[in-house]
Amino acid sequence: MARNNPAGDVRERLVQAALGLFAQHGVNGTSLQMIADEIGVTKAAVYYHFPSKEDLVEAVVTPYLRDLAAVVEAAEGRHRRADRLDTLLGGIIDLLVDNRELHIALQADPVIRRHVDGRPDMRDLGMRAGLLMMGTRTDTHALIITLIVSGGLAYASTSPYLADLDDTELRRELHTTARRILGIKTPITQH
């Protein structure tokens, strides 16, 4: 196995290059030529590793879906509401902060959305996470708070205004803020 490349095998470098370009230009705005150029190979080399562009999309998205699924399952495994929330928020925020500007782009990209919707194993992940956040409440108000926190965390974590915060600080700020916002609907459980 030829390992004369700067960092790791070509397949993984292709996935990383694609990830960055997808986030910046969208999937439709990123040609295989751009991806190949990014790591210094030709289009044909890309096609050796991935039979089609869709396969590349799948390779880019899958690790994130797996990580998210693991977080949701871990949270569902907890029993007390506070623990479920902490596990879910902590896990999601870790994912967001570790990737920063990528999540919004990936989540909003029409091609990726369609790809994810086409995978039955992953389709209800968003709803399961939402149910965990809502807890026992099922009214409209709780739903709206849940939606605002979900979308708001993803949006905030990608903001250029927070770019100079280090990961640890950003994680802590997002977690406490999300906790406090979600606490609005259940003020009694807060100390």
Place this chain on the structure above:
Amino acid sequence: MARNNPAGDVRERLVQAALGLFAQHGVNGTSLQMIADEIGVTKAAVYYHFPSKEDLVEAVVTPYLRDLAAVVEAAEGRHRRADRLDTLLGGIIDLLVDNRELHIALQADPVIRRHVDGRPDMRDLGMRAGLLMMGTRTDTHALIITLIVSGGLAYASTSPYLADLDDTELRRELHTTARRILGIKTPITQH
């Protein structure tokens, strides 16, 4: 002026068709052929009304930017903090609810983002809105709450889970929830 079309002149129908398709497939995922087909004309007819695809993007985006600018300016014209917040939130939520599923897609689309960033008159709209939300606070915590509310409102207003709420109800729910979340940082002003 030939007015033998189902609804209004062709130019406006093209803009509306483009808006819907952009939101669904993204700008790069929407060909001029698709837009032409949508209203039953040919590509060449599109090019009569818009010299280039970018001009169509501009025609789609401009009304929203103008509306947003009007809201921000109206809010900046108020003097008391509570009035500024109410004007801003009310205006933005009206825009979101009136268009629902469009805003997230438009805001996240790389082509549209680039187009907006290239218009100096509109570039600082987001920051001005953010400053209005933050009020006198300038710390990280206030910034994060502002970001979460901004992104969260846009995200929530597009959620399928809220699709069956009528506009009036959705508006009211979003407004009171946003108000309460922003109230976290200034609990003294809330009775």
Place this chain on the structure above:
DNA sequence: GTCTATATCTTGATAGAC
């Protein structure tokens, strides 16, 4: 595993008839 070369299709855009 990576290359050159090419096939095929779709795109944004133009020319000119009506």
Place this chain on the structure above:
DNA sequence: GTCTATCAAGATATAGAC
């Protein structure tokens, strides 16, 4: 103001040499 016909460029994808 809309059409048919066409162009040049760029896209995904394939074939076959090394």
